[in-house]
Amino acid sequence: MKLYRAALMHTPDNPFSAPGALQVQEDGGLLVEDGQILASGPYAQVRAAHPRAEAVDLRGGVLLPGFIDTHVHYPQVRVLGGLGMQLLEWLDRNTLPEEARLSDPGYARAVAREFLSALASNGTTTALVFGSHYASAMDEFFSEAAQTGLRVVAGQVVSDRMLRPELHTTPERAYAEGKALIERWHGVGRTLYAVTPRFSLSASEGILDACAALMQEFPDVRFTSHINENPREVQTVRELFPGARDYLDTYERAGLVTRRSVLAHNVHPTDRELGVMAAHRCTAAHCPCSNSALGSGLFPLRRHLQAGVHVSLGTDVGGGTGFSMLKEGLQAYFMQQLLGAAGEALDPAKLLYLATRAGAEALGLEDLTGDFSVGKAFDAVYLRPPEGSTLDTVLRHADSPGRVLADLFTLGTQQDVAQVWVGGDAVYRRAAAGQEVSV
Ligand SMILES: O=c1[nH]c(=O)c2nc[nH]c2[nH]1
Numbered sequence: 001m002k003l004y005r006a007a008l009m010h011t012p013d014n015p016f017s018a019p020g021a022l023q024v025q026e027d028g029g030l031l032v033e034d035g036q037i038l039a040s041g042p043y044a045q046v047r048a049a050h051p052r053a054e055a056v057d058l059r060g061g062v063l064l065p066g067f068i069d070t071h072v073h074y075p076q077v078r079v080l081g082g083l084g085m086q087l088l089e090w091l092d093r094n095t096l097p098e099e100a101r102l103s104d105p106g107y108a109r110a111v112a113r114e115f116l117s118a119l120a121s122n123g124t125t126t127a128l129v130f131g132s133h134y135a136s137a138m139d140e141f142f143s144e145a146a147q148t149g150l151r152v153v154a155g156q157v158v159s160d161r162m163l164r165p166e167l168h169t170t171p172e173r174a175y176a177e178g179k180a181l182i183e184r185w186h187g188v189g190r191t192l193y194a195v196t197p198r199f200s201l202s203a204s205e206g207i208l209d210a211c212a213a214l215m216q217e218f219p220d221v222r223f224t225s226h227i228n229e230n231p232r233e234v235q236t237v238r239e240l241f242p243g244a245r246d247y248l249d250t251y252e253r254a255g256l257v258t259r260r261s262v263l264a265h266n267v268h269p270t271d272r273e274l275g276v277m278a279a280h281r282c283t284a285a286h287c288p289c290s291n292s293a294l295g296s297g298l299f300p301l302r303r304h305l306q307a308g309v310h311v312s313l314g315t316d317v318g319g320g321t322g323f324s325m326l327k328e329g330l331q332a333y334f335m336q337q338l339l340g341a342a343g344e345a346l347d348p349a350k351l352l353y354l355a356t357r358a359g360a361e362a363l364g365l366e367d368l369t370g371d372f373s374v375g376k377a378f379d380a381v382y383l384r385p386p387e388g389s390t391l392d393t394v395l396r397h398a399d400s401p402g403r404v405l406a407d408l409f410t411l412g413t414q415q416d417v418a419q420v421w422v423g424g425d426a427v428y429r430r431a432a433a434g435q436e437v438s439v
């Protein structure tokens with residue numbers, strides 16, 4: 001039994017509907033046994049009740065629930081930084097050539113290691129991962145993920161048109177490979193499966209029907225895809241599906257819009273689409289760095305909230321700009337500011353919720369992770385800036401917990417992630433000062 005002593009912050013309630021949702025213990029204690037939180041509260045109180053628990057002293061930094069990234073592409077870690085293009089050109093020139101390289105399982109394994117290590121070192125403990133087009137690359141990914149201990153919800157990406165021939169499959173093969181992957185990996189350790197057509201532009205009705213067949217056969221797997229990201233993409237989808245009412249309808253008609261669905265982007269939704277997403281309790285994964293880098297547009301968060309659509313946050317590596325959910329939160333804040341009166345003011349509690357608990361809800365994992373309530377898994381990130389860094393200086397002068405949290409989102413980076421746990425297991429620990437290798 002371990003007793004973690006730290007400044008703790010979390011959002012077990014939704015700050016978009018419950019003001020005062022940010023819960024703070026400036027000198028808090030979390031009692032953890034077998035990876036689960038058994039007690040929480042002021043340190044002195046938890047200590048008095050459990051005098052024999054082994055102490056882990058994390059004073060000097062801030063302990064947050066592990067971040068939950070609800071949209072991130074495993075095959076794209078090496079092609080981050082492809083600036084200067086919009087979505088369809090970026091796919092053709094920057095991204096799909098790299099995705100084709102994952103046909104080689106050795107290459108795929110190396111990329112999977114780089115990807116998973118980047119998640120952990122940025123404090124992400126759970127991720128909804130857009131996979132590779134190759135089933136063999138997914139086997140590599142899932143077996144590497146099992147070794148890291150991270151929670152991953154991931155699936156093979158399927159498409160049958162308009163990408164590159166070597167990335168295309170058929171509905172029959174998509175179904176057969178998906179079924180085999182689900183049977184091999186779904187529910188194994190901390191791994192879950194997500195059925196993943198790339199987007200309706202590259203997925204015929206036959207592919208979407210094959211996805212629907214998998215969703216019906218395996219009622220616990222998740223679903224993810226892209227939607228309404230870029231005006232040229234939206235127009236092309238309209239032409240490819242002349243009978244569909246809108247982009248969402250291409251998924252809806254196949255029965256793919258449900259509580260288990262997470263649709264990335266949704267920068268250009270219609271009111272009808274928002275109403276249907278809310279009615280089916282499907283999530284929009286907002287990816288503000290990607291929307292900025294690819295010039296996709298300003299996400300209408302306020303319209304989503306008013307329609308009752310659940311929203312979570314994703315880095316969208318490699319359309320995005322890295323794995324940091326702190327940076328993603330800050331960019332979400334910027335974009336709402338830029339929307340002026342149409343924007344939703346994102347205070348620090350909302351940013352923390354979007355980066356943690358909202359993701360757990362999107363994935364149906366809110367009873368397991370996303371906050372520090374008793375009974376949850378101990379999934380946590382310990383942020384402690386290096387001494388003398390700007391964040392260190394600013395935190396020393398922060399005059400409230402809300403300001404501490406705002407400072408972490410404003411200035412925090414991967415360098416500030418000191419330790420990360422999933423289910424009580426340490427999955428990352430920063431090298432001690434002075435041990436960095438200099439070049
Ligand atoms: O941001 C995105 N990244 C992708 O890889 C992709 N594929 C289809 N649509 C996409 N959007």
Ligand SMILES: [Zn+2]
Pocket residue numbers: 071073130226264316319
């Ligand atoms: Zn994406």
